[in-house]
Amino acid sequence: MKKHILFGAMLAVLPGIASATPLSQMQADAAAIQQMGATWSQIQSASQNYAALAPFAAQEWAGQGPTVVAPLGGVEQCHNTHWDTVTGGLVAGGMNIVGDAEAESYAMQTLTVDFQAQLGNYMVQQDQAGNSAVVNRLAALNGPLMQSMHTLSGLLDLAGNQVAAALGPSTALHPLPITDWLPGIGNVPDLAQTQYVAGPNDGAPIGWATVPLSAMARLVDVCPTGTGSIPMLPVAAPVLQATQQAVADAPELGPSLQPLESGSSYTIPGGLAGGTLPVLGGYYQTRMSLVSALASDMRPLAGYMAPIDQPLSLYQQQVQQIMSEVN
Template structure:
């Protein structure tokens, strides 16, 4: 059975994972809170970026397969023939789109697990900190924290409920009758990495002096030769630099709960894909039908089409995650002032 692209199917396991916070050896509750709070702020920012990246990627669906991954143009020559040219969009950009698309899923999976684990640890560290302060008679800071814990806990409960609901939605999406698309390649892995900002993608056309692939229609005069009249150009896909922040949050998650290492092991190595064949590699598509147009068109189309449901699954978590992060930072401001 072919894999489905929606790697966030792993979210279906989230409600039953054991992620109780485990204080680091030698670390004080305050140090644990500081590390967790920084990661929570990062995750809130990353989640918004990932949702936007998924929505932008989904906008490719109506035209991406043909423009970015379809056959190149056919141009006429002075001798009366027609030459088949490369799709220079694909040659310069589309490989970035494939890896970048897989990275969106890998980042979202890693961040989803990190959200659950790190928020749970923050609550544990905060409770330990309050006990510590009460023992030394610093009830003023304990009272200040307790005044803010109610709204913060309500936000956290909403967030955890939505994570569970997201898992149910993904499970339903993967059930019979799903509209998600299997990838037309056999070997792929979504992982943590930078993701494309397709709202800022650029393509700059060059001169019409590129080499052709071959004849599309041979000229009447059989001695005519192919000439370099194909279009050229370069593409640029700006990337959101998420690899570093997401990996940092994963490391914080593992520090809080080492047992999560097996859960996120598959995404830590980054995204890869390949097609078995004599010219296969980790960064390319093997020509399976002449110029490989059918395979790469299906691949870009599947990636783009499945981004919309991913963005829809992510969107409800944005507001409660942002609110929870803000409340955590408010508590940390009180704590820092007291220290």
């Protein structure tokens, strides 16, 4: 789902599309840009920390679940409650990181270009009103802002395309072992706060790793149970708000960002209800491989985002200088 935004074409289109006044449009863009700087750091940090997801690729967390020796003989294959309450959510959360980073990359490009265009319109208004002193002060600030915008836009275009391709079939990283998945905007898990609380060992088995000699063994349930919680970092709302502002600035961006607005989704093939354990073996292995791939690829994903940090910080400072002037 690699997307390219043509910077020159956007410059040509944006100045004529805003229905609001240049000042109100600048205010909306500046607020969104400021907000995206904060969420960009959160998303990057979450991606950096996702190397800690690696232990969740184990059989008990992502695979078929634990095995236990039954009191009356045989080895039970237990249901994986870790996947139900924790690991599956961490997978979706990892895909949310991809969707958030991709959406912000493209939305931020649009917002920075529109801010520049609306600043030009505002300066024309002020010149026509005879406010030459204001125009001169803004012109002095506009040169550095334009240079920062070009630098940042090129980096954002590169980062957006890198993020979009990072987990796709042509990635240079570890390809995901599934083909039916879509990243989207969503909250991201706080791995440091993820918890799993073990319950009593009274769960029923889903099969037998070693079949017992006595049928009586099937009457005793000894599989572990438990529940988990995944605290989430609330980045979805500000990311969505910023992308909506970007689409308001440039409606032609809507078809590219709209798929991301529905959140992340994925399907692991082979998980059919009622399937036998041997048949489902590939399904469980795919789950483990999926978690392992995400754990391996999230840190490089953070590396794609890192070059944006300083140019974005500089651009934000320059925007605030200009807004202080016009306000």
